[in-house]
Amino acid sequence: xxxxxxxxxxxxxxxxxxxxxxxxxxxxxxxxxxxxxxxxxxxxxxxxxxxxxxxxxxxxxxxxxxxxxxxxxxxxxxxxxxxxxxxxxxxxxxxxxxxxxxxxxxxxx
Amino acid sequence: xxxxxxxxxxxxxxxxxxxxxxxxxxxxxxxxxxxxxxxxxxxxxxxxxxxxxxxxxxxxxxxxxxxxxxxxxxxxxxxxxxxxxxxxxxxxxxxxxxxxxxxxxxxxxxxxxx
Numbered sequence: 401x402x403x404x405x406x407x408x409x410x411x412x413x414x415x416x417x418x419x420x421x422x423x424x425x426x427x428x429x430x431x432x433x434x435x436x437x438x439x440x441x442x443x444x445x446x447x448x449x450x451x452x453x454x455x456x457x458x459x460x461x462x463x464x465x466x467x468x469x470x471x472x473x474x475x476x477x478x479x480x481x482x483x484x485x486x487x488x489x490x491x492x493x494x495x496x497x498x499x500x501x502x503x504x505x506x507x508x509x
Numbered sequence: 510x511x512x513x514x515x516x517x518x519x520x521x522x523x524x525x526x527x528x529x530x531x532x533x534x535x536x537x538x539x540x541x542x543x544x545x546x547x548x549x550x551x552x553x554x555x556x557x558x559x560x561x562x563x564x565x566x567x568x569x570x571x572x573x574x575x576x577x578x579x580x581x582x583x584x585x586x587x588x589x590x591x592x593x594x595x596x597x598x599x600x601x602x603x604x605x606x607x608x609x610x611x612x613x614x615x616x617x618x619x620x621x622x623x
Contacts, residue, residue, distance in 0.1 A: 433611050441547075441600055441617040448611035486552065488612070496543050497604070497612050499553045 402427040402491050404500035412506045413477050421472040421503045423487030431490035432463050433497065434472050438483050446472070446485075477507045510536050511607035515615025522593055522622055530588045530618045532603030538583040539605035543612075544576075547600040556601075559586040593622045 403426040413419055423432070434446040447454050447461040449470065454461055458477075463470040474481055484504050488497035512535040522528050532542055540561045545553040557578055558566045565578035575597075577589040590597055602617040 431611060435614075441602070441619065443602065443614040443617075445611060445613060448609070488553075490612075495541060495606065496555050496558055498555070501552050 402429075402489065402498055404487060404489055404498055406485075406487055406500035406503050408503060409501065410504045410506075412508065415477060415479060415507055415509050417477050417507075418473070418475045419477060419505070421474070421485055421487075421505075423470045423472070423500055425468050425470075425487075425489050427468075428492045429465065429468075429489040430492050431497075432465075432470050433488050434461055434470070435486045435488065436481075436483050437486060437502075443486070474505075477505075479507045479509055481505060482507050511610035511613045512536055513539075513603060513605050513607075513613050513615040515603055515618060517618055518616060519619040520621070522620070524594055524622055525592055527589055527591045528593055528620060530590075530601055530603075530620075532586045532588070532605075532615050534584045534605050534607070537605075537607050539586075539607070540583060541606060542580060542586040543604040544578065544586075544588050545602045545604065547602065547617075553602065590620065593620070595622045598622045 405424045436444045449463045451465045458475045460473045484502045486502045487500040514533045542559040544556045547553045556571045559578045559580040561580045567573045580586040603615045607613045
């Protein structure tokens, strides 16, 4: 099956810092989404981005499908950005998402 | 739009009993829903795909007789953990594909079997 690798696995930032999270995938995908899982387990859909670039406030994402990677940028980080960020992909020809292992982000005041 | 409601949020049950978890699409119809399981500090793993009006499709290694899935309407799928044991304790979360919104997820159910 498809491999979805995220880096770094853990990240500690000071409030106000910027960061880039990476997601590599091993096969063609129809869909790619970025999620933030808060401490209560809720998955917040950040971006639905099978290709191209999108921005939403302090967050932006870029997917280069031909090179099989996606990047999530977080600017001016806040303590509320803490949690786990997951990249998930839908493989061509198969419904359902396959999740990466996640990046655990801690933003310190 | 594209809200998935999941209940209960948490449940504690005795070993050997059964627990039912509900997943509802509130403002869209979902012919297909998905059930995931997440152990502490791990990623989400797909357990099964629930299809309205037909049998669910289970991933390899998931016991279909233990995890009963029913998708009787276009807005409701249920997961029943039968004869639960402590090793079934986990975070269960459902999902549905909601058009342009992509996959949207319920808030999850934390199951503890004692």
